[in-house]
Amino acid sequence: MNQKSFPISQEALEKIIAKYPTPFHIYDEKAIRQNLRRLFKAFSWAPEFREYFAVKATPNPRLLQIFKEEGAGADCSSLAELMLSEAADITGEKIMLTSNDTPADEFQKAIQLGAVINLDDITHIEYLEKNAGMPSIMSFRYNPGNLIEGNDIIGKPTEAKYGLTHDQILKAYKLAQEKGVKRFGLHCMVISNELRTEGFLLTASIMFNLAVEIKNKLGISIEFVNLGGGIGIPYRPEQDEVDLEAVGAGIHKLYQEIMEPAGLGSCAIAMESGRAITGPYGYLVSTAIHRKDTYKHYIGLDSCMANLMRPALYGAYHHITVIGKENEPADHVYDVTGSLCENNDKFAIDRQLPKIDIGDRIVIHDAGAHGHAMGFNYNGKLRSAELLLHEDGSVELIRRAETIDDYFATLTGFDGALIK
Ligand SMILES: *Cc1c(COP(=O)(O)O)cnc(C)c1O
Numbered sequence: 001m002n003q004k005s006f007p008i009s010q011e012a013l014e015k016i017i018a019k020y021p022t023p024f025h026i027y028d029e030k031a032i033r034q035n036l037r038r039l040f041k042a043f044s045w046a047p048e049f050r051e052y053f054a055v056k057a058t059p060n061p062r063l064l065q066i067f068k069e070e071g072a073g074a075d076c077s078s079l080a081e082l083m084l085s086e087a088a089d090i091t092g093e094k095i096m097l098t099s100n101d102t103p104a105d106e107f108q109k110a111i112q113l114g115a116v117i118n119l120d121d122i123t124h125i126e127y128l129e130k131n132a133g134m135p136s137i138m139s140f141r142y143n144p145g146n147l148i149e150g151n152d153i154i155g156k157p158t159e160a161k162y163g164l165t166h167d168q169i170l171k172a173y174k175l176a177q178e179k180g181v182k183r184f185g186l187h188c189m190v191i192s193n194e195l196r197t198e199g200f201l202l203t204a205s206i207m208f209n210l211a212v213e214i215k216n217k218l219g220i221s222i223e224f225v226n227l228g229g230g231i232g233i234p235y236r237p238e239q240d241e242v243d244l245e246a247v248g249a250g251i252h253k254l255y256q257e258i259m260e261p262a263g264l265g266s267c268a269i270a271m272e273s274g275r276a277i278t279g280p281y282g283y284l285v286s287t288a289i290h291r292k293d294t295y296k297h298y299i300g301l302d303s304c305m306a307n308l309m310r311p312a313l314y315g316a317y318h319h320i321t322v323i324g325k326e327n328e329p330a331d332h333v334y335d336v337t338g339s340l341c342e343n344n345d346k347f348a349i350d351r352q353l354p355k356i357d358i359g360d361r362i363v364i365h366d367a368g369a370h371g372h373a374m375g376f377n378y379n380g381k382l383r384s385a386e387l388l389l390h391e392d393g394s395v396e397l398i399r400r401a402e403t404i405d406d407y408f409a410t411l412t413g414f415d416g417a418l419i420k
Helices: 010-019 029-042 061-069 079-087 104-113 124-131 166-178 197-218 244-262 275-281 310-314 404-408
Strands: 024-028 049-054 073-076 095-098 116-119 137-141 183-187 224-226 268-271 282-293 297-301 320-322 332-337 346-353 361-364 385-389 395-399
Touching (some): 024 029, 024 275, 029 049, 029 061, 029 244, 029 275, 029 385, 049 224, 073 079, 079 104, 095 104, 104 124, 116 124, 137 166, 166 197, 197 224, 197 244, 275 282, 310 346, 320 346
Parallel strands (some): 024 385, 049 073, 095 116, 116 137, 137 183, 297 332
Antiparallel strands (some): 024 282, 282 361
16 A cells, blocks of 8 residues: 655645646655665665666656756666756766667767667667767666566566667677777666566576676676666555565675675666656646536546656556545546547546546646656647745746747748737
8 A cells, every 4th residue: 555645735736836827747856855865775785876767757857966966877768868967967977878779879979978878789889889989888788588488577578679689698798898898787677667576686686697697708797787677656556665675685685696606796786767766756736627427427637648648558547636635535436538639538537536626636646757758749739847846845847838839839931820
C-alpha cells in the first residue's frame, strides 16, 4: 500500500491557480531531493555510486540543476537532451549518452561535452570515429538475448532493438581498445517500471558476471557498471514501492560475491533512473469543465492526453484526487476524459470517485516522469506549464504554457493570422 496525497492545501492551490491557470504540472522539490538522497544512501556501500537522471523522463533544466546539486548527472539520448544538460551546467563525465540509431551531430555534441559515450551497436564504433572521433571513456549497451528464457522480468531481449549481443560486446571492447580507448564501462537497460527486488538483482548478476568475463578474456577492468533505469513506481494505491534499501543490499552482496574476488572491487555502480526520481512527485492539476451523462457518466477536464499520455497510450492507471473531497465516499463512477478527438483520450475509465462538480480541481498523480515530457500538439493542443513547489511553499514557473503563437511559429507564410 502507498498513500496517494497531494502536498498542497486547497487554499494554497487556489492561490497558485489564480496566478497560473490549470492545467499545469507541479513538482515537489523537497520530495524529489529526499528521494534522490535515499537512492544514493542505498548504494553508499559502493566505491562510487552514480545516478545519471534519464533526461527524457522530465526534460526540464531547472530540475536538472536540482539533481546536480544532489550529486546526480544526466543520461541523454538526443541532441536536445545533451543541450538541456549543458544548460543545467552538467557536463563532462556527468553526462552519459545512451542513444540508439544515433545521428552524427549527437555524437559530436557528446564528444564536445566530454560525455561518457555508450554505444548501442558494434558498427557505431566506426561511425563514431569517422563522425566525431573517439572518446576517452566509453561503454557498450548489453542485450542479454536468450540468456534467460521466458523470464517475466526482462521480457524478450531478443525482440528489443537495443544493445549488442554477447559475442558482439566482447569484439566491440577489443575493437575500441585497438582504436586507443583505455577506459571502459558496461551498460544495460533491460527492465522497465519494475517493482520487484529480484528484477534488479537479476540484472546486476548478469552484468557483474559479464564484467568478470570481459576482465578475464580481454584484460579490461571495467570502471563502472550501469544497471540502467527501470525502477518502477506504485501507480496503484494497493501497490508497494520498490524496497530501495533491499535492492541496494542485495546488489552489494552480489558485488561481494562476483566482482570483488575477480579484482573488480573498485568498480563504480551507476543507474539512470528517471521515473523513480520524479514520477511520484509530479502532479497534473486540472479543472473539471464538463459533466456529461449518456450511456456512461463523463467528467471532462481542461487537460487532455497532450498533457499526460500514459493512460491513453498504455491504459496505465493514474490515481485521481478530487481536491477538497478527499474524505468523501467514492460512490460515483466516471470516465474522466480529455478534449482530444480520440476516444482513448481518457485519464480514467469506470473510476470510482466522489461526486464531481464543475469547477472542481482534479489532481492526477504520478505524472512527474514521462508526463509533460511526452506531450504533443495533435489536434492543435498546447502543452501546459510546469511549476516547481519549493520547500517553503512558494512556487516557481519553470516552463510557461505553450501559446497559440508557439503553435503558429513553425507555419510559414501565416505570420499575420494571429494579428486579426
Ligand atoms: C527511458 C530510459 C531510461 C529511464 O527509464 P525509467 O523507466 O524512467 O527509469 C533509462 N535509460 C534508458 C537508456 C532509457 O531509454
